[in-house]
Amino acid sequence: MQPDSASHRIARVAAHLSPSPRPQMEEGVRPAPCRAKGGAPGFKVAVLGAAGGIGQPLSLLMKLNPLVSVLHLYDVVNTPGVTADVSHMDTTAVVRGFLGPNQLEAALTGMDLVIIPAGLPRKPGMTRDDLFNKNAGIVRSLCEGVAKCCPNAIVNLISNPVNSTVPIAAEVFKKAGTYDPKRLLGVTTLDVARANTFVAEVLGIDPKDVNVPVVGGHAGVTILPLLSQVHPPCSFTPDEISYLTKRIQNGGTEVVEAKAGAGSATLSMAFAAAKFGDACLRAMRGDAGVVECSYVASAVTELPFFATKVRLGRAGAEEVLPLGPLNDFERAGLEMAKKELMESIQKGIDFMNKDSAPHGDRVQTLMKIQIEKQKHLLLQNSW
Numbered sequence: 001m002q003p004d005s006a007s008h009r010i011a012r013v014a015a016h017l018s019p020s021p022r023p024q025m026e027e028g029v030r031p032a033p034c035r036a037k038g039g040a041p042g043f044k045v046a047v048l049g050a051a052g053g054i055g056q057p058l059s060l061l062m063k064l065n066p067l068v069s070v071l072h073l074y075d076v077v078n079t080p081g082v083t084a085d086v087s088h089m090d091t092t093a094v095v096r097g098f099l100g101p102n103q104l105e106a107a108l109t110g111m112d113l114v115i116i117p118a119g120l121p122r123k124p125g126m127t128r129d130d131l132f133n134k135n136a137g138i139v140r141s142l143c144e145g146v147a148k149c150c151p152n153a154i155v156n157l158i159s160n161p162v163n164s165t166v167p168i169a170a171e172v173f174k175k176a177g178t179y180d181p182k183r184l185l186g187v188t189t190l191d192v193a194r195a196n197t198f199v200a201e202v203l204g205i206d207p208k209d210v211n212v213p214v215v216g217g218h219a220g221v222t223i224l225p226l227l228s229q230v231h232p233p234c235s236f237t238p239d240e241i242s243y244l245t246k247r248i249q250n251g252g253t254e255v256v257e258a259k260a261g262a263g264s265a266t267l268s269m270a271f272a273a274a275k276f277g278d279a280c281l282r283a284m285r286g287d288a289g290v291v292e293c294s295y296v297a298s299a300v301t302e303l304p305f306f307a308t309k310v311r312l313g314r315a316g317a318e319e320v321l322p323l324g325p326l327n328d329f330e331r332a333g334l335e336m337a338k339k340e341l342m343e344s345i346q347k348g349i350d351f352m353n354k355d356s357a358p359h360g361d362r363v364q365t366l367m368k369i370q371i372e373k374q375k376h377l378l379l380q381n382s383w
């Protein structure tokens with residue numbers, strides 16, 4: 001038998017190359033030819049904002065995920081370097097880089113899961129809502145790309161303010177006629193990770209054995225940990241409840257202040273996003289019993305979006321789970337959370353409809369949504 005020389009190997013590989021047009025690559029980034037079709041079975045995942053503080057470690061963690069066969073890294077800067085770097089990891093996923101708006105469509109075409117950590121982070125003294133003016137437009141344009149190129153993809157939205165960017169994304173998809181509420185998930189996993197960590201510290205147990213549901217939204221008082229529903233069941237003193245609630249709600253600010261102008265949580269966020277992305281992929285594969293907290297379209301309260309536990313399935317958030325029994329402290333927290341959330345949701349909707357509906361119509365729009373919601377609930381209850 002002839003030895004398998006380099007030229008034979010290249011010819012053999014070339015014979016297997018896909019005849020279909022390849023996505024545009026930025027200069028200097030060459031996929032290994034034998035894996036040009038994304039050889040391994042698995043899911044195609046895109047990270048938008050892949051060169052950022054979250055994007056880089058998140059890309060690394062998704063490259064480690066055995067359920068990922070193709071990993072597309074998109075950003076408006078620096079993707080050639082990040083792609084070259086991550087692509088040398090000897091794990092299954094084929095990595096391709098895409099740079100700038102001209103390559104957004106190629107980055108998104110055929111994707112099963114799109115994770116979006118693109119946008120500005122906070123500096124000390126800012127609220128998440130202070131990011132709205134910059135990040136709303138970024139999320140809108142990226143979601144327009146999703147609607148056009150991979151309308152059936154599940155979207156994990158990280159960019160802040162999540163309480164408003166998820167409603168913006170929903171409006172983009174509605175306008176494009178591709179909206180499926182099950183496929184749009186705001187990532188609140190970091191709140192759960194923090195809650196698990198801080199509760200485990202108080203209880204003196206391993207955080208991996210703790211599960212704290214965190215509901216509401218992802219900013220200040222809208223982050224509502226349900227300490228009465230902690231697993232394993234346990235009780236806290238009033239002082240512990242006050243300390244834990246404040247620390248969990250303030251977790252993001254704690255990191256922003258510690259980083260002193262160098263950004264917000266990136267490493268813990270990449271960890272949380274990779275965990276949530278993995279849960280979505282396992283559910284898409286058909287695993288049963290995958291339950292995570294997420295900020296989604298919801299009928300659990302009178303608000304159109306709310307974070308609770310959701311059961312993930314092949315189609316995304318297949319079931320939005322109820323809040324469960326709340327104590328007086330949590331009921332009071334829920335009222336505060338809803339008040340702030342309502343404003344943030346409306347701000348997102350207004351941003352998308354600002355050309356067609358005057359700003360002064362916000363209350364009317366919200367009331368319409370609430371009336372529709374009530375009708376829906378009444379209908380459900382009458383069955």
Ligand SMILES: NC(=O)c1ccc[n+]([C@@H]2O[C@H](COP(=O)([O-])OP(=O)(O)OC[C@H]3O[C@@H](n4cnc5c(N)ncnc54)[C@H](O)[C@@H]3O)[C@@H](O)[C@H]2O)c1
Pocket residue numbers: 048049050051052053054055074075076077117118119120121122131135138141142157158159160161162187188189190191218263264265266269
């Ligand atoms: N949901 C959460 O729990 C959570 C946690 C932490 C941070 N965040 C948010 O995530 C976002 C990113 O944070 P970061 O620390 O990674 O910021 P970063 O500035 O380090 O990275 C953001 C990246 O987005 C890129 N980007 C900007 N505009 C883009 C566009 N139009 N298309 C594609 N990419 C674009 C930038 O080039 C940059 O690489 C911020 O809005 C932050 O507030 C959310």
Ligand SMILES: O=C(O)C[C@H](O)C(=O)O
Pocket residue numbers: 121122128160190218251252253255256264265
């Ligand atoms: O706090 C921030 O601005 C980033 C993020 O939302 C977080 O919770 O860490």
